[in-house]
Amino acid sequence: MNELLNQTSIKINDKVFLKNPESSNLGRNIISESIFLINELGFEKFTFRKLSNKIGSTESSIYRYFENKHKVLLYLTSWYWCWLEYQLVFKTVNTKDPQEKLKTAIELLTQTAKQDSNYSYINESVLHKVVIAESSKLYHTQEVDSDNKDGLFLVYKRLVHRVSVMVLELNPNYEYSHMLISTVIEGAHQQKHFALHLPKLTDTQDGEKGITHFFTQVVFSSIS
Amino acid sequence: MNELLNQTSIKINDKVFLKNPESSNLGRNIISESIFLINELGFEKFTFRKLSNKIGSTESSIYRYFENKHKVLLYLTSWYWCWLEYQLVFKTVNTKDPQEKLKTAIELLTQTAKQDSNYSYINESVLHKVVIAESSKLYHTQEVDSDNKDGLFLVYKRLVHRVSVMVLELNPNYEYSHMLISTVIEGAHQQKHFALHLPKLTDTQDGEKGITHFFTQVVFSSIS
DNA sequence: CTTAATTAATAGCTTTACTATTATCTTTGC
DNA sequence: GCAAAGATAATAGTAAAGCTATTAATTAAG
Numbered sequence: 472m473n474e475l476l477n478q479t480s481i482k483i484n485d486k487v488f489l490k491n492p493e494s495s496n497l498g499r500n501i502i503s504e505s506i507f508l509i510n511e512l513g514f515e516k517f518t519f520r521k522l523s524n525k526i527g528s529t530e531s532s533i534y535r536y537f538e539n540k541h542k543v544l545l546y547l548t549s550w551y552w553c554w555l556e557y558q559l560v561f562k563t564v565n566t567k568d569p570q571e572k573l574k575t576a577i578e579l580l581t582q583t584a585k586q587d588s589n590y591s592y593i594n595e596s597v598l599h600k601v602v603i604a605e606s607s608k609l610y611h612t613q614e615v616d617s618d619n620k621d622g623l624f625l626v627y628k629r630l631v632h633r634v635s636v637m638v639l640e641l642n643p644n645y646e647y648s649h650m651l652i653s654t655v656i657e658g659a660h661q662q663k664h665f666a667l668h669l670p671k672l673t674d675t676q677d678g679e680k681g682i683t684h685f686f687t688q689v690v691f692s693s694i695s
Numbered sequence: 696m697n698e699l700l701n702q703t704s705i706k707i708n709d710k711v712f713l714k715n716p717e718s719s720n721l722g723r724n725i726i727s728e729s730i731f732l733i734n735e736l737g738f739e740k741f742t743f744r745k746l747s748n749k750i751g752s753t754e755s756s757i758y759r760y761f762e763n764k765h766k767v768l769l770y771l772t773s774w775y776w777c778w779l780e781y782q783l784v785f786k787t788v789n790t791k792d793p794q795e796k797l798k799t800a801i802e803l804l805t806q807t808a809k810q811d812s813n814y815s816y817i818n819e820s821v822l823h824k825v826v827i828a829e830s831s832k833l834y835h836t837q838e839v840d841s842d843n844k845d846g847l848f849l850v851y852k853r854l855v856h857r858v859s860v861m862v863l864e865l866n867p868n869y870e871y872s873h874m875l876i877s878t879v880i881e882g883a884h885q886q887k888h889f890a891l892h893l894p895k896l897t898d899t900q901d902g903e904k905g906i907t908h909f910f911t912q913v914v915f916s917s918i919s
Numbered sequence: 920c921t922t923a924a925t926t927a928a929t930a931g932c933t934t935t936a937c938t939a940t941t942a943t944c945t946t947t948g949c
Numbered sequence: 950g951c952a953a954a955g956a957t958a959a960t961a962g963t964a965a966a967g968c969t970a971t972t973a974a975t976t977a978a979g
Contacts, residue, residue, distance in 0.1 A: 476729075490957095499956090513837040518935065520731060532958050534937070558820055607831055614735040615892045647909045653896040656740040657885055658878045665877065668839045671852040672877040674870060685871045689878075692916040714926095721927090742966060756927050854963070 480599040504593040550615040552626040581683040642694045727816040740831045776850040793864040805883040805907040866918045
């Protein structure tokens with residue numbers, strides 16, 4: 472049942488991996504433990520050797536699933552965005568009022584991910600931390616254009632587009648819907664990171680609620 | 696004369712370097728060429744060996760100036776923010792109208808840096824590209840807290856604070872002035888990067904002007 | 920002009936990132 | 950039930966990156 476839900480809802484572009492990690496125990500272990508290890512060490516100090524030690528396997532076995540650690544992080548973030556998109560659709564499908572719908576979307580994009588028991592080998596709240604701390608490194612590389620050509624950012628772009636459509640529902644003349652939504656998503660991550668490490672760059676009177684409130688207010692005042 | 700201006704206006708925290716690169720020919724060469732090389736290769740593929748080959752020196756000589764390449768990038772971005780702060784003060788000192796002042800600040804923060812002939816060994820427009828593409832990596836590391844303790848982000852925090860004061864001049868009750876300004880600075884960089892590499896995430900009808908227009912509108916509508 | 924102090928170059932070491940090859944484990948056809 | 954074929958994992962490497970101890974050369978002080 473979990474497996475079924477897994478297969479149907481979360482679909483990752485197969486150019487990210489050499490062999491689908493969902494297809495074997497070792498593969499699922501790679502995904503599961505890489506989340507913890509990247510969170511623990513940071514992406515720079517995360518290596519396949521350390522990961523293989525942790526899961527009792529070898530470096531070259533991991534290389535059979537992923538070309539390099541960059542692709543592992545791409546897999547993890549794609550999974551995260553896909554999962555979030557699924558929740559977005561689920562939470563807004565019954566909402567008629569476009570204003571309410573956009574508000575729900577912004578809350579989802581700016582709040583902390585909750586654990587989801589449907590995917591047993593993925594810890595969503597740790598994954599969320601990894602996405603906040605590391606995901607921007609995925610497109611700040613020399614390979615960004617070829618990765619983009621391969622469709623490795625498709626899920627993310629689709630999510631941004633989906634929310635920007637909600638913006639246009641409210642104001643069809645608004646010129647910067649994509650800019651606004653990608654600013655909200657990336658900005659919310661950044662502000663959470665700043666709150667933890669560089670609090671002078673943010674205003675943390677009321678923590679996470681502040682971030683959601685700030686971005687909600689930014690969006691609605693900008694498009695009206 | 697250039698040297699004098701150099702010494703007086705741009706002051707870098709001396710914990711960034713082991714030996715001040717301004718103090719010697721080799722040091723200035725390291726700064727000058729590292730800008731081009733990081734821009735060319737990206738930060739990941741930039742190494743001290745490659746840099747030393749380019750400037751006709753050796754790896755270990757560069758290590759006498761900087762602990763590692765991370766500190767070089769910290770030096771470059773600190774220099775950039777310091778230089779921008781200097782321009783901000785210069786451009787707004789005679790502006791009385793707080794609205795006009797903030798508008799000038801946002802333009803400066805969201806537009807492309809122009810070449811400044813006062814600093815002969817630094818190419819500001821290439822440095823700006825480096826800051827856009829690489830600077831976020833500086834605080835997405837395991838060392839962010841200790842770097843912050845050492846004051847390596849002070850210039851940046853001071854710049855954000857300076858502009859957030861302008862926001863508070865216009866609306867003393869606005870709760871998120873720092874969040875707003877750090878979102879603008881980081882967001883403008885991000886959108887420029889997206890426009891080049893992931894255009895689906897932005898709205899590039901009118902290029903750079905669009906970005907300035909978007910963020911100006913976001914700021915003024917949010918604080919009013 | 921000799922000695923001390925500073926600075927640069929040489930050579931090497933450890934770790935990372937990756938790969939070619941060998942070994943082992945499953946199938947599955949008969 | 951078992952051998953051949955195919956798939957999977959472990960071994961053993963290589964090249965480059967990141968860093969350092971040591972030696973050589975240059976500059977400054979007395």
